[in-house]
Amino acid sequence: MLKKVRVFDLQIGMYVVDAGLSWMDHPYLYAEEGPVTSEEHIGRIRSEGFAEAFIETEKSRQGRQDVRVYDRAEVERALAEALLETAGSRSNKSVPLADELAAAHAAHAGSLTSLREAMDAVASGTSPDCQACQDASREVAQSVARNRDALVCLGMLSESGGYQVLHGVGVSVLAAAFGDYLGLDRRQVGELALAGLLHDVGKALTPRDVLEKQGRLSDEEYARVKRHPVESCSALSAASLPQHLLRAIAEHHERQDGSGYPRGIKGAQQSFFGRILAMVDVFAALTQDRPYRARILPDKALSVLFAMRGREFETSLLERFIKCLGVYPCGSLVRLTSGDHAVVSESNPHAPLRPKVTVVFDQDFKPIHPAVLDLSGKEGPAPAKPTEVAALVDHRPQGVNVRDHLAG
Structure with missing residues (x-):
């Protein structure tokens, strides 16, 4: 299975895995896939400023090259031990998947259009039309209430529209589906969808050459990227959004262990909506094509999240997200x-x-x-x-x- 370790804990024979995480979000993560071959190799990794790496424990022990990254038995055991509270396992298949697809497609298309227009407005220095985004988010909430799977699979199968817009809609859909699964009411699910839709609008102000850079970001470039949660909130300041939604948007890159940005908050300092957005944001990014990296399949993406449990992400919330989505999501x-x-x-x-x-x-x-x-x-x-x-x-x-x- 995957395990996240500190670079100072690397040993000869450990097998490093490229987890597919973004340079922009994890600039100190060493991701050159292959075995650690020597003390000199470890020294080079340290000297280049890397702090952490993902290793595949089975490959590390046995040196095998054909082991699947995702350890199904380990995850299944963890999920079996997790709590199955009523609020965390609400069924919602009131409408068959085939019957919901048309409405789900319309909700997805409306979200794409409203977010594209909002990001264009931010890029031009004007206030985005948040009413259109709110209307689209309500449609998303209504669709996931009838059948979560319809919108989730359409979101994961969509490939046209540009990464930033597709990513925002993907986060919106996944956050709404998870909120519905957790038993939140329709209004709260719509709010989660809206926060997910708008969480990255500040990236409209980030230089394209930085957003699409193929290699590791410089310290200056990384500092520029880290401004986007605050810039998203600033761009939305005139929209009269509830403060708890602006807070969630500001916190979507924070982590439970304090390793995130922009404020480095930890634990209960991060709001409930902020914790959901942070987790969903990583999964959506991993499973979508980015300008600098191809997507990975959902099972590997979930293995990456699973390896981050108890550190970056709250264990119980992450396990519920996996239960909601399924290791093999609808449409796979x-x-x-x-x-x-x-x-x-x-x-x-x-x-x-x-x-x-x-x-x-x-x-x-x-x-x-x-x-x-x-x-x-x-x-x-x-x-x-x-x-x-x-x-x-x-x-x-x-x-x-x-x-x-x-x-x-």
Whole structure:
């Protein structure tokens, strides 16, 4: 499994993993993937100013190159031990996924348009139209109340619109879905969606060459990037947003251990909404293509978050987020232990590793007659041989249009 360690704790033979985190948010994270080969290697890492690294414990112990990054058994055990309180496991499938997709698409499109216009306004030095953003966020809240999976999968499958706008909408959708899962009321879910939508509007003032830089940021560039939470709040100051939303926006890069910015607050000093945005922001960034780094698949992204639990992120809140989303979120393409390929059609908060899937391709990606399979075994006839998810697969190289297999 993944483990985050201090550079001073690195040892020869440890296997460093590139977790996919942003240079802008983690400038002191060493991410050159491969084994630590010598004391000189460790000395070079230290001398270049790096402070932390992610290591793969299985590869480190055995030197193997074929170990999956995500340790399913470890996460499943942790989730089984986590609390299953009523407020943290609200079901919300009142409308079938296929029936909610059209409304979810409209809510997603409205969010894209309103955020793009807001960021254009900030870039030009004028006040953004927060009313349009509020209207779009209410639509998001209404959609996730009917079926969380519809908007979540559309958000994760969207690839056009520009990273900053797609990222803002992605955070908005995920924050709203998680808020609904936690049992927040419709107004609070809409507020979370709005805070997520607007959390990065200050980046409209950050130079593009800094935002899209391929390599490590200089100290001056990093200092410039760290201004964007405050600049987001300043840009929204005339919009009469509730103070707790401005606070959440200001805190979305803070961390529970005090390692975040801009103020370096820790623990209970970070608001509840701020804690949600901080966690969702990292997951959304990891699973979207960025100008300087390709996305990673959701299971690896969750393994990165899981390795940050108890330090940057509150353990109980993170475990609930994983339960809400599922290790294999709705819309994911997976390979089953049978060899067939399926699209995840419904997440399972009570068994995150066992979603409901629609089998649509054989092992060679040849289309087969669709068959719905509940991997938890709670619905439908039990299969002759137990079937599980073997791996998550990137749908893009296979030319698979996942949306075609969600409409039913």
